[in-house]
Amino acid sequence: MLTQEDLRIATLGEPTIPSPIHRGASGKYVPDTMRVLYDIECHEGSAPPTLGFEKAGPREKLFFDPARCRAAIVTCGGLCPGLNNIIRNLFYTLHSTYGVPQVLGIRNGFAGLNPATGPSPVWLTSDMVEHIHHMGGTILGTSRGPQDPSVMVDFLRSHGVNLLFTIGGDGTQSGAHKIAQEAQRRGAKIAVVGIPKTIDNDIKYCYRTFGFLSAISEAERVIDRAHVEAKSVVNGVGLVKLMGREAGFIAAASTIASGEVNFTLIPEVPFELQGPGGLLAKLEARLRARQHAVIVVAEGAGQHLLTQHSIRTDASGNPKLGDIGVFLKEQVTDHFRGREIPVSVKYFDPSYYIRSVHAGAADSLLCEQLARYAAHAALAGKTDLLVSLWHEHTVHVPLAISTGEVKRLDTSRDMWNAVLAITGQERW
Ligand SMILES: Nc1ncnc2c1ncn2[C@@H]1O[C@H](COP(=O)(O)OP(=O)(O)OP(=O)(O)O)[C@@H](O)[C@H]1O
Numbered sequence: 001m002l003t004q005e006d007l008r009i010a011t012l013g014e015p016t017i018p019s020p021i022h023r024g025a026s027g028k029y030v031p032d033t034m035r036v037l038y039d040i041e042c043h044e045g046s047a048p049p050t051l052g053f054e055k056a057g058p059r060e061k062l063f064f065d066p067a068r069c070r071a072a073i074v075t076c077g078g079l080c081p082g083l084n085n086i087i088r089n090l091f092y093t094l095h096s097t098y099g100v101p102q103v104l105g106i107r108n109g110f111a112g113l114n115p116a117t118g119p120s121p122v123w124l125t126s127d128m129v130e131h132i133h134h135m136g137g138t139i140l141g142t143s144r145g146p147q148d149p150s151v152m153v154d155f156l157r158s159h160g161v162n163l164l165f166t167i168g169g170d171g172t173q174s175g176a177h178k179i180a181q182e183a184q185r186r187g188a189k190i191a192v193v194g195i196p197k198t199i200d201n202d203i204k205y206c207y208r209t210f211g212f213l214s215a216i217s218e219a220e221r222v223i224d225r226a227h228v229e230a231k232s233v234v235n236g237v238g239l240v241k242l243m244g245r246e247a248g249f250i251a252a253a254s255t256i257a258s259g260e261v262n263f264t265l266i267p268e269v270p271f272e273l274q275g276p277g278g279l280l281a282k283l284e285a286r287l288r289a290r291q292h293a294v295i296v297v298a299e300g301a302g303q304h305l306l307t308q309h310s311i312r313t314d315a316s317g318n319p320k321l322g323d324i325g326v327f328l329k330e331q332v333t334d335h336f337r338g339r340e341i342p343v344s345v346k347y348f349d350p351s352y353y354i355r356s357v358h359a360g361a362a363d364s365l366l367c368e369q370l371a372r373y374a375a376h377a378a379l380a381g382k383t384d385l386l387v388s389l390w391h392e393h394t395v396h397v398p399l400a401i402s403t404g405e406v407k408r409l410d411t412s413r414d415m416w417n418a419v420l421a422i423t424g425q426e427r428w
């Protein structure tokens with residue numbers, strides 16, 4: 001059970017420097033006492049909830065004098081639409097709005113914060129970032145794999161960095177938390193502010209990560225093609241594998257967006273292949289009734305079915321999963337061959353395709369908001385936090401509570417109910 005103390009944001013010291021942002025142009029300053037309620041629902045007559053996140057936004061007083069600051073931006077983990085928008089908007093807010101003279105771009109993720117493993121950082125300029133939001137990927141490069149927090153803090157100190165922005169998923173923000181703690185242990189005045197990135201949408205205390213909706217738009221297009229293929233032949237099965245190692249948000253949301261899926265398989269809901277309640281029997285019934293079907297499977301679903309499921313991990317320690325998509329294609333083909341029922345399975349694996357596109361409009365708006373608010377937080381001397389979307393408001397979330405485990409799809413809530421209604425599948 002969270003307490004208000006768990007949601008307290010660490011600060012580097014008393015903010016005393018008047019913000020150079022003109023109040024009229026920037027809207028209202030946000031006082032540190034302003035909260036966005038954790039829970040916004042309550043029964044009539046009951047005491048309204050009081051637990052709340054610190055509201056993000058421009059502060060009247062800053063801890064850092066922007067003119068004497070140096071910022072650094074690092075992008076880590078898998079690609080995600082909007083990374084370049086964040087870099088661009090951070091640069092403009094820091095440099096043009098606040099007047100921070102120098103913004104460093106760290107190359108190739110956390111590897112670039114270690115002189116032994118990464119290339120030298122680059123000084124970002126307006127010319128360099130002007131058009132990058134039209135491109136997928138990250139101009140800074142990214143990587144997986146750990147670095148020693150002490151080495152990274154040495155790097156930041158030797159480069160005179162006071163403001164560090166870490167753009168990445170759960171792993172990146174765990175790394176950012178360690179950097180913030182190490183800086184604090186040494187008494188180094190470095191603000192560490194995370195910006196949640198992942199197409200998987202699996203970061204705790206973050207309603208929606210940037211990149212998620214752009215990835216869903218692409219996934220929806222692929223599902224539509226799979227449906228066209230499936231409908232064009234007798235007993236066509238369109239099988240689409242999507243990313244989602246531990247959480248099924250991509251599979252669920254693209255199912256809802258497409259409206260054409262008959263079976264959605266996610267890591268949170270175990271399913272069986274064989275037997276009367278298994279996928280194969282249900283698929284057979286579906287083909288008898290409608291002569292075509294579309295299946296969407298998240299990469300982390302059904303791992304218990306794979307005999308060769310791997311215990312290997314990637315450089316960051318994330319499990320390397322067995323290929324549930326290829327497995328299902330074989331199982332479906334073999335099942336119907338054994339029954340002498342002709343089927344035609346069309347297999348789509350658009351995993352990397354959906355995350356390497358540039359951000360769509362909704363994500364571009366979210367990126368601009370998150371980047372701007374991250375700059376406000378860092379200059380006010382706040383640290384060890386994530387800038388996050390909560391009930392459509394931007395809030396500060398301590399890294400200590402948002403890292404360590406990922407957010408998973410709650411199957412008792414609306415999104416999964418919508419999937420069940422659209423697909424007509426039973427609970428799994
Ligand atoms: N627990 C941790 N402590 C410190 N650093 C970590 C931790 N977990 C991951 N990292 C580091 O953070 C960086 C990114 O982590 P990872 O590869 O897991 O991606 P991510 O940020 O979770 O993004 P995504 O999974 O969405 O692609 C890597 O350099 C990794 O070594």
Ligand SMILES: O=P(O)(O)OC[C@H]1O[C@](O)(CO)[C@@H](O)[C@@H]1O
Nearest residue numbers: 078079198199200243244245314
């Ligand atoms: O192959 P890579 O680059 O390690 O990325 C794959 C992973 O990226 C993610 O989309 C997270 O960014 C996971 O769902 C997926 O397992």
Ligand SMILES: [Mg+2]
Nearest residue numbers: 077169170171
């Ligand atoms: Mg991750």
